[in-house]
Amino acid sequence: MTQSPGQGQALDNLLTESRTFPPSDEFAAQANAQPELYEEAKADREAFWAKQAERLHWDTKWTQVLDWSDAPFAKWFVGGKLNVAYNCVDRHVESGHGDQVAIHWEGEPGDSRAITYAELQREVCKAANALKSLGIGAEDRVAIYMPMVPEAIFSMLACARLGAMHSVVFGGFSAEALRTRIEDSSCKLVITTDGQFRRGNPFPLKPAVDEAVAAAPSVEKVLVVRRTGSEVAWSDKDVWWHELVDGQSDVHTPEAFDSEHPLFILYTSGTTGKPKGILHTSGGYLTQASYTQHYVFDLKPDTDVYWCTADIGWVTGHSYIVYGPLSNRVTQVVYEGTPNTPHEGRHWEIVQKYGVSIYYTAPTLIRTFMKWGADIPAKYDLSSLRVLGSVGEPINPEAWIWYRENVGGGKAPIVDTWWQTETGAIMISPLPGVISTKPGSAQQPLPGIGAKVVNDEGVEVPHGGGGYLVLDEPWPSMLRGIWGDEERYRDTYWSRFGEQGFYFAGDGAKYDADGDIWLLGRVDDVMNVSGHRISTTEVESALVSHPTVAEAAVVGASDATTGQGIVAFVILRGGAGSDAGGAEAIKALRDHVAKEIGPIAKPRQIMVVPELPKTRSGKIMRRLLRDVAENRAVGDVTTLADSSVMDLISAGLQSGK
Ligand code: 6R9
Numbered sequence: 001m002t003q004s005p006g007q008g009q010a011l012d013n014l015l016t017e018s019r020t021f022p023p024s025d026e027f028a029a030q031a032n033a034q035p036e037l038y039e040e041a042k043a044d045r046e047a048f049w050a051k052q053a054e055r056l057h058w059d060t061k062w063t064q065v066l067d068w069s070d071a072p073f074a075k076w077f078v079g080g081k082l083n084v085a086y087n088c089v090d091r092h093v094e095s096g097h098g099d100q101v102a103i104h105w106e107g108e109p110g111d112s113r114a115i116t117y118a119e120l121q122r123e124v125c126k127a128a129n130a131l132k133s134l135g136i137g138a139e140d141r142v143a144i145y146m147p148m149v150p151e152a153i154f155s156m157l158a159c160a161r162l163g164a165m166h167s168v169v170f171g172g173f174s175a176e177a178l179r180t181r182i183e184d185s186s187c188k189l190v191i192t193t194d195g196q197f198r199r200g201n202p203f204p205l206k207p208a209v210d211e212a213v214a215a216a217p218s219v220e221k222v223l224v225v226r227r228t229g230s231e232v233a234w235s236d237k238d239v240w241w242h243e244l245v246d247g248q249s250d251v252h253t254p255e256a257f258d259s260e261h262p263l264f265i266l267y268t269s270g271t272t273g274k275p276k277g278i279l280h281t282s283g284g285y286l287t288q289a290s291y292t293q294h295y296v297f298d299l300k301p302d303t304d305v306y307w308c309t310a311d312i313g314w315v316t317g318h319s320y321i322v323y324g325p326l327s328n329r330v331t332q333v334v335y336e337g338t339p340n341t342p343h344e345g346r347h348w349e350i351v352q353k354y355g356v357s358i359y360y361t362a363p364t365l366i367r368t369f370m371k372w373g374a375d376i377p378a379k380y381d382l383s384s385l386r387v388l389g390s391v392g393e394p395i396n397p398e399a400w401i402w403y404r405e406n407v408g409g410g411k412a413p414i415v416d417t418w419w420q421t422e423t424g425a426i427m428i429s430p431l432p433g434v435i436s437t438k439p440g441s442a443q444q445p446l447p448g449i450g451a452k453v454v455n456d457e458g459v460e461v462p463h464g465g466g467g468y469l470v471l472d473e474p475w476p477s478m479l480r481g482i483w484g485d486e487e488r489y490r491d492t493y494w495s496r497f498g499e500q501g502f503y504f505a506g507d508g509a510k511y512d513a514d515g516d517i518w519l520l521g522r523v524d525d526v527m528n529v530s531g532h533r534i535s536t537t538e539v540e541s542a543l544v545s546h547p548t549v550a551e552a553a554v555v556g557a558s559d560a561t562t563g564q565g566i567v568a569f570v571i572l573r574g575g576a577g578s579d580a581g582g583a584e585a586i587k588a589l590r591d592h593v594a595k596e597i598g599p600i601a602k603p604r605q606i607m608v609v610p611e612l613p614k615t616r617s618g619k620i621m622r623r624l625l626r627d628v629a630e631n632r633a634v635g636d637v638t639t640l641a642d643s644s645v646m647d648l649i650s651a652g653l654q655s656g657k
Pocket residue numbers: 268314315316390391392393394395416417418419420421422442505506507519520521522617
């Protein structure tokens with residue numbers, strides 16, 4: 001079906017982005033990262049990682065850095081013992097930073113709370129004692145189904161402290177999604193809230209838990225935080241957080257666990273319907289989360305105010321709200337709500353209020369900000385921002401430049417960070433202050449990380465060529481498997497390039513002439529039109545560079561003549577005229593793509609839509625758009641952030657709009 005990139009059909013280098021932004025002397029001089037870091041890692045990879053592991057407190061030092069003898073099952077820092085929660089909380093209090101704010105929590109309705117490290121320690125100890133009283137011990141599974149309230153973070157750390165494994169399930173998932181996740185890992189406890197605030201209104205959460213728990217016999221207790229004060233049904237399994245946790249002792253002695261002791265399971269969707277429970281362990285995971293937080297974000301714990309806008313329901317929230325930041329003694333903002341509640345300037349208001357200096361978000365949100373208009377961030381003082389991050393999908397150069405200009409004051413370096421739930425921490429990203437950044441490219445594997453672009457045979461492609469992204473060396477925060485399914489772990493990640501022993505990431509990528517890596521979306525998002533490989537991202541990027549387009553999603557729909565035809569769904573900018581969706585305008589867009597990329601990339605069809613179907617982590621669900629493009633009944637919409645979007649799209653298309 002799809003053409004192999006290695007057989008004379010090198011993935012077309014269609015993007016012509018060539019701007020680079022070297023670091024300022026001023027930034028470079030103060031940067032955590034220096035060019036030697038790359039040399040150091042290259043000279044002795046294991047010694048390099050051993051040095052990074054020294055960032056943590058180990059109760060017992062390891063005897064071996066890496067044991068890869070049972071590949072693809074890795075053991076890092078073999079024989080070492082540590083407590084992850086102690087490393088994220090207690091040691092900062094012991095080193096005299098108990099009064100430093102760990103979390104500036106901002107609730108959606110405007111309530112706020114500043115939590116110091118000393119307070120965080122007390123809260124985590126109380127929660128750990130409470131969990132223990134409910135019978136939770138090492139290796140038990142605890143489901144956390146909560147909005148972005150401080151107790152969600154206390155709960156994760158309490159699990160880590162006890163050696164129990166958390167399985168955070170995004171608070172927007174359905175009862176059924178929650179049930180399958182609880183069941184797959186036999187959770188004993190569920191921690192939740194009565195409800196959550198969303199777009200200015202309280203929404204119930206506990207009814208979904210009630211429904212899931214009724215069908216999940218492994219659950220013994222449900223611990224409920226009161227957040228919205230709404231009425232909830234109550235059963236014998238239910239315990240109020242304030243009744244159980246508040247009265248606990250705020251002292252708890254952490255136990256040291258083996259470096260390979262399991263830390264958490266996080267479910268992520270794969271190519272089949274059943275979600276995969278990605279398993280992460282302690283020492284290696286925390287080492288890489290901590291290392292990347294320090295260098296990629298240039299984090300200075302005494303002066304920075306950091307804000308990652310992710311939800312703890314996905315991996316970015318785990319590694320870059322909880323474990324990476326807290327192990328580095330960060331002061332960070334945690335925001336509960338949506339970016340346009342009560343107004344579209346909410347994020348910038350928060351940046352201004354707390355003097356946020358490092359801001360980490362997703363391209364989909366940046367494009368939403370673009371849609372709302374540059375005049376909104378312009379109303380706020382954003383001069384405190386000095387590093388910007390992007391994660392979750394390829395960032396098109398247009399959005400990158402907008403972000404730099406309108407949020408970063410034309411000078412804050414942007415780190416485009418490529419990684420996955422499976423990799424646990426950032427793998428490919430420019431290091432700010434060292435690498436000249438390039439809009440749209442994640443550029444280079446971090447020091448200590450091995451990544452390559454290879455063809456179908458697993459042979460590295462030359463500069464200018466494209467193929468598949470692989471990771472050719474084990475890394476400390478790599479997944480240790482899929483919960484309960486060793487075979488699926490081997491099949492999904494290690495069989496594609498089994499001979500070479502490469503981890504197959506499932507992403508298409510290319511090298512530019514400088515050898516920088518460009519991510520091109522999931523391999524199944526690479527279209528093949530008349531034998532030319534064209535990435536959905538490249539066409540989307542071209543569409544978004546047109547002044548009338550706010551957002552675009554592109555799919556390859558099967559086509560009798562060309563193999564696949566390009567079908568684009570676009571949202572037009574608010575200001576575009578009323579005839580913006582007319583035939584003339586659509587022709588202009590098709591011509592624009594032809595001009596930007598080449599006639600081969602001209603969409604067969606462009607549909608103007610009011611919204612795009614996205615998952616809660618902001619990824620466009622192209623599968624659903626493909627259903628529309630191929631005139632099929634629309635498939636399963638349960639993982640959409642807003643499941644009514646598909647109805648809106650279909651209705652709009654039927655009415656000929
Ligand atoms: C962290 C996270 C992983 C997939 C990954 C890739 C896409 C993430 C990206 C990116 C291009 C980046 N992805 N970061 N693509 N540039 N900077 O998102 O984890 O939810 O598991 O998704 O996201 O396709 O394979 P996860």
